[in-house]
Amino acid sequence: MLDKIKVAAQYCFPQHGLSRLVGKLAQAEAGKFSHWLIKKFISRYQVDMQDALNPDPASYPSFNAFFTRPLKPDARPIVDGAQNLAHPVDGAVSQLGPIQHGRIIQAKGHDYSACELLGGNKTLAEEFSDGDFATIYLAPKDYHRIHMPCDGKLRSMIYVPGQLFSVNPLTAANVPNLFARNERVVAIFDTEFGPMAMVLVGATIVASIETVWSGTVTPPRGKQVFSWDYRDQDLHFAKGDEMGRFKLGSTVVMLFAKDAIEFESSLAESIPTVMGRHFASKA
Secondary structure (H helix, E strand, O other): OOOHHHHHHOOOOOHHHHHHHHHHHHHOOOOOOHHHHHHHHHHHOOOOOOOOOOOOOOOOOOHHHHHHHOOOOOOOOOOOOOOOOEOOOEEEEEEEEEEEEOOEEOOEEEEEHHHOOOOOOOOHHHHOOOOOOEEOOOOOOOOEEEEOOOEEEEEEEEEOOOOOOOOOHHHHOOOOOOOOHEEEEEEEEEEEEEEEEEEEOOOOOOEEEEEEEEEEEEEOOOOOOOEEOOOOOOOEEEOOOOEEEEEOOOOOEEEEOOOOOOOOOOOOOOOOEOOOOOOEEEE
């Protein structure tokens, strides 16, 4: 009953208003209050600061500076081999597997349209027909920068407006079309493995989604789909390079073309992921 109440409540409260308010508070450089909030967060979520470039909570001027903290240069070794893809984030696998009949599994009993996820672009969705997907959930304790799993050239970016439901496992199991109805940023890369989509999904109190090539994508945006074409720009990224970040946690959905990759054999639902470790190999 309590779980049903938690899910139902998300339909009622002002998702965007609350998220933007939290965003302003997280961005504020509020001295002792910011340091108190950071320490409480570390304690509440058991955040491991040993890998942080600066492990001292009092060194961060704002909550956002702490939340998007960089890691020590050697904290996340990147898997060797051009044929191997690296995990793009720290987190845990929500689902992974084949894209069947244009549908992606969200949770037991729920799936959603790849075309909807990609902003309704049917031509783009066809590039991933019968391909593979992986959905990775970033919990509050995780490192929240997103990195390239392989070398790639940025082709385009799409902003898709939407709601801001939580993306935790409880909500994923109970809100239909969750990842195709939440606000999101879609980045399309051309790689030696074929086209690759990295979908950064917004969520409740996710104050901002950023990419390294454009800065803050949201907020604000609006109620329409926006797209940017980068094919005439030389935006190449190497495996392991940072490509974006969340200010407060969320989910990344990865899409690959048919017969392009094979996921690492131990991956399954709820398996933790560590950025840089072996994610998949060329098929």
